[in-house]
Amino acid sequence: MEKAGLYIHIPFCERKCHYCDFTSVPGNNDLMDRYVERLIKEISMASDTYEDINIGTIFIGGGTPSILHENKIADIMDAVRRDFSLDTHAEVTIEINPGTLTVDKAISYRASGINRASVGIQSMNNGILKTIGRIHSEEQVLTTVENLRRAGFENINGDIMFGLPHQSIEDFLQTLDKVISLELEHISMYGLILEENTPLYRWYNRGLVCMPDEDEERVMYHTAIDSLEFGGYRQYEISNFAKEGFECRHNLGYWKLRPYIGVGLSSHSSISGRRYWNSSNFSDYFNKLDRGILPIAGDETISRDLMEAEYMILGIRLNEGISIEDYEKRFNTSFMGKYGEVINNHTKSGLIQLDDGTIRLTRKGMDLSNQVEIDFLP
16 A cells, blocks of 8 residues: 655635745634535545545645634544544644644644644744744743643644845844743744745835845754754754654655655646646635545646656755665666756856765755756756
8 A cells, every 4th residue: 555645725814924935814603614514525435535545644734724723623533533544643733833733732633543643843943033023922832832732742843934034143143042942843934935925925025124134044054953952852854853753744745755745726746757736725625525526737748858857856855865776666767867066066166966876965065056956857
């Protein structure tokens, strides 16, 4: 039985963050109830399509999944267990925004089989949180982690961001120290990307907010790597750090090109050499499911060249790097015959190192990973 990851999208937020361009909307009870009803129907239909799939990981993302009543999350998990073959030791993650989680919710999550929580901390500076449109405070972060621990969660991730508006190096490092002191099992650390069609993008272009420059961002990133290592976290991907044994198995599935199924508005799936994506508007999503049709908006066949490129682009992000032997077994072709020139060029420029049959990004390469990744495109 083939193993796959399952992504479940919950597209509701109390309020959209000022930097966010994901598919999410403010939720009301009627819309959320209607959505969960259709989502459960899609889970059943998707399971009929992939009867020989065993689900090894689940990620309930958004949006803000924790905005839903805990009974709705339990209903979704019941549907997954009923309709799919779920691995006994499956990793099951739910995204949580501080301020939306009570102890009762956390207890309900554990009872429904969720065993990993990902908390959207972003910053421990209340002023910066307000600027970027987050609805929580530093104090609510502490309460959220406490509630999760009281409910029995032993695998918690904290998301933090650097390069935020008005963020100094000192401020970011204070956030980092506070998050490390929470003794979470996993920390994800992302640099802010200003996306078009977001308030923050418009404010920056109008000169209403100032951003750290590139050199300041690099200092934040590299100092954080050292601090996290000292705090017991091993970097295993450009933006992800874990205590031993707590790497995110679901995300590793993406980076290692393992199959995944997405359900919910605008979700994506990649399985058996085919990639497809769902409708991104509620009307189309609801109408198709009401007619007994999976809400697929488009699809593509993944060509061999594209699959090889994605294997390289995603695999190079991992600290373990890319095994030349694994590549050649997977694609039955010479690694150096295809990528030798690219590898030699980036080795000379100090972005890649090659040793023991494995290629990895150097520390400098992590800063300039986009320059490496683009050269693997077909």
